Amino acid sequence: MTEQTDWLPRGVDEEVPSAARIYDYLLGGAHNFAADRRLGEKFLAALPxxxxxxxxxxxFLRRAVLTLEGAxxxxxxxxxxxxxxxxxxxxxxRDVDEDSRVVxxxxxxxxxxxxxxLLRDDPNATMLQADLLDPEGVFGHPRTTGLLDLSRPIGLLMVGVLHFATPENDPADVVRRYREALPSGSYxxxxxxxxxxxxxxxxEVAEVMRQSADPIHPRxxxxxxxLFDGFELLDPGVVGTALWRPDDEGLHAETPGAEQIYAGVGYKA
Structure with missing residues (x-):
């Protein structure tokens, strides 16, 4: 039996777990289905x-955005x-600059x-449904070109997404194509x-995610x-998420799972 919801877009199969909804569940969100929660529990069993x-x-996303705002x-x-x-x-x-724009x-x-x-009344932010493997489509979409000035530096965020790219997708080439579309001074x-x-x-996590719409490929x-070829890595380089410019938010290198995801920020000269 499917759940009765008033926030479900047409065409979404509630019985097929998705990475976005499992991530929402792990973060304590409410926009997930029973199938997502069941697989989320298997994810937790594999990786407590x-x-x-x-x-x-x-x-890490928060600190990276603030670092780029500072730049x-x-x-x-x-x-x-x-x-x-x-x-x-x-x-x-917008905690730094209320005029910041986001696609x-x-x-x-x-x-x-x-x-x-969420963004329906926000003139400086928009949502685009597109595939991460299509940089040309992303950069060429009217919602992107209508909001971002592609002649000026951009902060490109690819946080927790490229592990969904298969080896056949060649994620290094995907990032290269994004890099080539970015103006100098971007990150x-x-x-x-x-x-x-x-x-x-x-x-075990990879085996669990094979049961979802979004298998993962750890690297x-x-x-x-x-993946940072063509970018100048900022200190401290590619490190565990908790080690990338940590602050006093209570999430440190000693936090369980601190080494499970590598993170970094690069600059395009």
Whole structure:
């Protein structure tokens, strides 16, 4: 039996779990279905620190956006933005400059529907339904060109999304195509699952996610670092999420799962 909801876009299959809705569940959100929660529990059984991992990844996003704002970035392209939750990019950015602009991109219908609802009265933020594997389509879309000045530096956010790209998708080439479309002075903030530290757990997580619409492909430190080719890595380089410019928010290197996702920020000269 499917759940009765008044926030469900047409065409969404409640019985097929999605990564965006599982992530929402791990973060304590309410926009997920029974199938997502069941698979989320399997995810937690495979990786008991999964809720910490999700919070650490979200905290990295906040610090990265603030770092880019500090470098003068006032427009952002958030690829794989997911279901809206506390601390969305436009909220973080506007704490620094209320005129900051954001284009959100996701292919998950529920994420798109709720983002459009959230942003319906916001002239400086928009939602685009598109595939992360189509940089040309993302940059060429009227919603992108209508809001962002593509001649000025952009903060490209690819936080927790490229591990959904298969080896056949060639994620390094995908990032290269995004980089070529970015103007000089732009930045890339990226995070990605790894199996370097806990290979058994990540193997089990990958097996769990094979039951969803979005299988994951953890990669090594070297492979993730390669994604920054053509960018100048900011200190401290590619490190666990909790180690990237930590603050006093209570999420530190000792937090369980702190090493499960690598993160970094690069600059395009």
């Amino acid at each position: 620190s999964a809720r910490h991992v999700a919070r650490l990844n979200r905290a 003068g970035i006032r427009q952002f392209l958030d690829i794989g933005s997911g279901i809206p939750t506390v601390g969305n990019v436009h909220e973080i950015a 959100y991109v996701d292919n998950e219908p529920l994420a798109v529907a709720h983002s459009e609802l 890339l903030a990226l995070s990605h699952f790894t199996a370097d530290v806990r290979p058994r757990e990540m193997f 090594s430190h070297a492979e993730i670092t390669e």
